[in-house]
Amino acid sequence: MDLYDDDLTGDGHWAFGTGFADPLAGIDAPPASPELAAYCLALGDDALVMSHRLQEWCTRAPELEDEVAIANVALDLLGQARLLLARTGRGEDDLAFGRDAAEFRSVRLAEAANGDFAHLVVRLLLFATWRLAILGGLRDHPDPVLAAIAAKGVKEVAYHRDYAAGWAIRLGDGTAESHRRMRAALEALWPLVPDLHADHPGARAEFETVVADVLARATLDAPATTGRAAPRGEHLPELADAVAEMQSVARALPGATW
């Protein structure tokens, strides 16, 4: 008997989205309060949009090892997004594929269009350092599901941050050209950092300590902060393109299966 006779062929896996079982299936937890759901949506959207930007790097990385690393980071973040979006109780696929860009709650740092590899490194360093500080503090959150997601996420995002930090140092303290590109990426992304601090003031001290440590080793200076903190819900225009691409199959073929 073929174990998969009636499953992978007849289970109605979606042509888009996961088509999988709810990632929180079988977890005993009360429904999320509106506040908890909104918070999980924000953290989930950060992970979903950042994962999408990293997925856009597939086949474009400078080395095979980095291709694999970036895909792994994107997969980890997609996994976190699935759990967090599911925790809202609104259905992960509906949230990922059924909302307009304006309805996303991601921070602008995750939304910015990709640039060169230095841009990827700086963005991932800032994003992962911030997210690790947040998740570290959520490990004892009163909601057992969010606490469990955070405890798993800490292990993953620590790898993401260290990967980005390693490259930041290698490129910042590398050639004149790699240093110049790192400085340009810092200048481009630094104005989005105030969003992070306004959103999670409690993560700021750890963020600043770690980023200052990495930049010093990378022989890079932090740019003077000039950015205005934008609240969640205020987006960069390029988010619309990213969301349109992510949702193109779902929009063209609603409910399609394969």
Add this chain to the structure above:
Amino acid sequence: MVTARAVAETVTDPELPQLTLADLGVLRDVAEDAGRVTVWITPTYTGCPAMDAMRDDLVHRLAAAGYPGADVRVVLSPPWTTDWITEAGRRKLAAAGIAPPGPAPRPAAGPVPLALGPTRAAVRCPQCGSGDTEELSRFGATACRALRRCRACGEPFDHVKEI
């Protein structure tokens, strides 16, 4: 009749078919109540795409052994750690050319310190046994593996990273 637990313990990992879910510590518990079987599994990484295949495999294997309609449930806490990989699992990993993990770092309450250098763990080459190996990339073929190379025999190999 074989117990439901014994059946569930024969189900292998979709990515590492040399190992069972029990070897990996992914199979957390099996309960049987009046013919109804409940199985608890935990993901290695949150993005692990193999969870649904594991669920299908468990349901089908149990059904074939006379336990139809098993309920497979996910448990997230405590988070999976490589310390749960059994001794048998470690032997099977090494036999498959994959270096088993060393002891996992203990989770600390405060900020996670930066780890910038190559991983400190002394990892033995699963091909020739040499301890003279180096890390090529912390990310490998699956979420749970890093890529290393043996300086003695020159072979690259996967290493299950300690988490």
